[in-house]
Amino acid sequence: xxxxxxxxxxxxxxxxxxxxxxxxxxxxxxxxxxxxxxxxxxxxxxxxxxxxxxxxxxxxxxxxxxxxxxxxxxxxxxxxxxxxxxxxxxxxxxxxxxxxxxxxxxxxxxxxxxxxxxxxxxxxxxxxxxxxxxxxxxxxxxxxxxxxxxxxxxxxxxxxxxxxxxxxxxxxxxxxxxxxxxxxxxxxxxxxxxxxxxxxxxxxxxxxxxxxxxxxxxxxxxxxxxxxxxxxxxxxxxxxxxxxxxxxxxxxxxxxxxxxxxxxxxxxxxxxxxxxxxxxxxxxxxxxxxxxxxxxxxxxxxxxxxxxxxxxxxxxxxxxxxxxxxxxxxxxxxxxxxxxxxxxxxxxxx
Numbered sequence: 001x002x003x004x005x006x007x008x009x010x011x012x013x014x015x016x017x018x019x020x021x022x023x024x025x026x027x028x029x030x031x032x033x034x035x036x037x038x039x040x041x042x043x044x045x046x047x048x049x050x051x052x053x054x055x056x057x058x059x060x061x062x063x064x065x066x067x068x069x070x071x072x073x074x075x076x077x078x079x080x081x082x083x084x085x086x087x088x089x090x091x092x093x094x095x096x097x098x099x100x101x102x103x104x105x106x107x108x109x110x111x112x113x114x115x116x117x118x119x120x121x122x123x124x125x126x127x128x129x130x131x132x133x134x135x136x137x138x139x140x141x142x143x144x145x146x147x148x149x150x151x152x153x154x155x156x157x158x159x160x161x162x163x164x165x166x167x168x169x170x171x172x173x174x175x176x177x178x179x180x181x182x183x184x185x186x187x188x189x190x191x192x193x194x195x196x197x198x199x200x201x202x203x204x205x206x207x208x209x210x211x212x213x214x215x216x217x218x219x220x221x222x223x224x225x226x227x228x229x230x231x232x233x234x235x236x237x238x239x240x241x242x243x244x245x246x247x248x249x250x251x252x253x254x255x256x257x258x259x260x261x262x263x264x265x266x267x268x269x270x271x272x273x274x275x276x277x278x279x280x281x282x283x284x285x286x287x288x289x290x291x292x293x294x295x296x297x298x299x300x301x302x303x304x305x306x307x308x309x310x311x312x313x314x315x316x317x318x319x320x321x322x323x324x325x326x327x328x329x330x331x332x333x334x335x336x337x338x339x340x341x342x343x344x345x346x347x348x349x350x
Contacts, residue, residue: 075094223331
């Protein structure tokens with residue numbers, strides 16, 4: 001309840017009490033109001049309804065302190081021309097043009113136009129480029145490139161359609177008596193967040209390629225799509241000499257590009273890392289407390305059931321899913337793949 005709601009409730013309480021008692025004086029005495037106040041409230045309600053009981057702000061904006069509209073327009077233009085400049089730098093640049101405004105004044109303009117942070121100014125620049133098709137300067141390109149690298153570092157990866165980029169990683173599950181160490185090979189489509197996971201007793205290039213061959217590529221083939229690129233870390237199961245490394249050879253055979261994360265920066269592969277946290281919290285930590293697994297196949301069966309629910313039933317709040325399930329997002333984005341393939345075919349035919 002807001003402050004205004006409390007005020008209105010108190011004032012309405014006075015009017016209602018007077019009506020119930022049938023005595024204005026008694027109601028005013030109980031509620032601690034004067035009779036003049038009661039009749040003022042009553043008149044306000046009769047004239048404009050309950051909204052008239054809200055406290056009216058008597059402060060009037062001091063328009064004399066508002067900067068010149070042309071200067072405000074210039075500040076906004078500078079924010080888009082060079083979003084990396086801070087408020088003091090903008091103030092200094094304007095002073096060179098004979099325009100006097102403090103750094104705090106620049107920030108006030110930014111706040112009015114939702115440009116007060118570097119990220120917001122970059123977002124406004126991207127929107128302006130999309131709408132107006134302006135040609136970017138070198139400083140603008142550099143700023144957008146820094147934003148892209150920062151987003152990738154924080155796990156935000158550029159993805160255009162299903163199959164545009166897959167994210168693959170190895171997850172250490174634990175040890176089962178009689179089985180030994182268990183590793184999970186994980187693949188997540190970065191657009192739709194459709195995920196695949198398979199368990200192995202070792203992490204090698206063969207197991208990394210086997211997940212793609214057994215689960216991932218058949219799924220994309222079934223839906224008449226494919227994978228253009230895969231992002232992995234720099235583990236030995238993914239990286240090696242291209243002429244003798246099983247995983248590298250598998251990607252080359254299927255014409256899939258391979259991108260590696262920045263060294264010692266696992267956040268670059270943040271989509272897989274976040275999926276591993278989800279599967280740990282929502283599956284493994286619960287499953288190992290409910291049941292004692294005696295074989296890898298037994299655990300794989302329960303994992304497959306969970307993955308099926310994750311892909312088809314669990315609503316996802318990712319950037320592309322927006323509350324839909326990963327499978328719904330994949331199916332609704334298939335036309336983007338078809339458009340991409342058609343464009344490539346047209347270019348190759350030319």
